[in-house]
Amino acid sequence: MLLDTKLPFRYIIKDILPDAIRVFLISVVFQLIKQFYSAWLPLIPLQLPTVLGGSISLLLAFKISQSYDRWWEARKVWGSIVNESRTLVMQANSFLEADELLPTGADTRLKTLAYRQIAWCYSLGQGLRGLDPMASIANYLPEHELEYMRLHSNKPLALLTLHSIQIKSWFQAKTINSFQQVQLDSTMVRLCEAMGQGERINSTVFPSSYRLLIYLFIYLFLVTLSLGLVETIGLWEVPLLLSISITYFLLERTARYLQDPFSNRPTDTPVTAIARTVEINLKQMLRESEVPEPSVAQSYYLM
Numbered sequence: 001m002l003l004d005t006k007l008p009f010r011y012i013i014k015d016i017l018p019d020a021i022r023v024f025l026i027s028v029v030f031q032l033i034k035q036f037y038s039a040w041l042p043l044i045p046l047q048l049p050t051v052l053g054g055s056i057s058l059l060l061a062f063k064i065s066q067s068y069d070r071w072w073e074a075r076k077v078w079g080s081i082v083n084e085s086r087t088l089v090m091q092a093n094s095f096l097e098a099d100e101l102l103p104t105g106a107d108t109r110l111k112t113l114a115y116r117q118i119a120w121c122y123s124l125g126q127g128l129r130g131l132d133p134m135a136s137i138a139n140y141l142p143e144h145e146l147e148y149m150r151l152h153s154n155k156p157l158a159l160l161t162l163h164s165i166q167i168k169s170w171f172q173a174k175t176i177n178s179f180q181q182v183q184l185d186s187t188m189v190r191l192c193e194a195m196g197q198g199e200r201i202n203s204t205v206f207p208s209s210y211r212l213l214i215y216l217f218i219y220l221f222l223v224t225l226s227l228g229l230v231e232t233i234g235l236w237e238v239p240l241l242l243s244i245s246i247t248y249f250l251l252e253r254t255a256r257y258l259q260d261p262f263s264n265r266p267t268d269t270p271v272t273a274i275a276r277t278v279e280i281n282l283k284q285m286l287r288e289s290e291v292p293e294p295s296v297a298q299s300y301y302l303m
Contacts, residue, residue, distance in 0.1 A: 016253060027230075027241050027242070030226050044224050044228040052224060055217070064258070070261060071261045073201060074261035075261070078269055081121060081274070081278070082277060084187055084190050085278045085282065088163075088184070088187045088191070091180075092114075095170075095180040114286055115282075116141060116145070116162060119141050120191075122140075123137050124275075125271030125272055127155060128199070129268070131264070160191060160192055167185065202261075221248075225241060226241050229241065266303075270295070
């Protein structure tokens with residue numbers, strides 16, 4: 001997630017540099033044609049690129065709006081994951097008998113549940129980013145649960161299944177009553193729904209044809225604008241066309257990055273930092289002595 005700090009120029013310009021070079025070459029080509037084959041250049045009224053530019057602006061505005069909606073929906077999903085993770089452990093803590101709590105910390109069964117929930121947050125975030133969902137969870141789970149996860153293609157779902165098995169065992173042992181089991185199951189359902197929402201956002205992308213059409217229209221607009229300006233302002237057409245094209249390409253790149261909120265880029269949802277927040281909260285609820293520090297931001301973004 002980009003922070004409210006000054007973005008480096010390299011980050012802003014590096015992804016649109018190939019397009020800027022192509023626009024520069026288009027400008028130079030038309031300048032050369034004007035110098036040596038001016039009769040070949042068609043007369044393009046500036047009203048034509050004006051109409052095209054207005055249409056492209058509307059398309060880009062729509063795409064940015066839709067992309068931001070996807071990014072914000074992903075952020076809300078992970079906000080609900082934080083809330084439900086806290087709720088799950090608070091409910092379990094309140095439902096266990098007071099004399100079952102250890103003097104120096106939480107009941108070992110509660111600790112197992114909380115650590116599994118921490119692992120679930122990290123695993124889900126890694127999986128949505130296309131990374132190894134078991135890369136950083138070995139310290140939170142016993143070996144037999146890790147072996148159970150390896151048998152499943154959907155690792156976070158396997159962890160939720162282990163949650164449900166543990167809650168069922170509590171009910172069968174009469175550690176919790178039926179009402180308390182329903183409350184815990186309801187929280188589990190909401191966690192599963194949040195996981196499904198994240199997977200839906202991650203697997204549903206904008207059609208590539210939409211992006212290609214916008215690119216085609218941008219280049220059509222730039223070509224017509226270059227033809228219109230080359231006859232009116234001469235060499236000033238080169239820097240002016242570059243400035244206008246950079247604006248359009250930056251808007252298009254912004255929309256493209258926002259539409260993939262789990263793309264493991266600086267613009268994505270900071271799932272690792274959010275999972276660390278969950279870990280801190282749950283370990284403090286367990287009265288753990290070793291609690292990690294919040295995730296440290298990079299120079300201009302938080303992962």
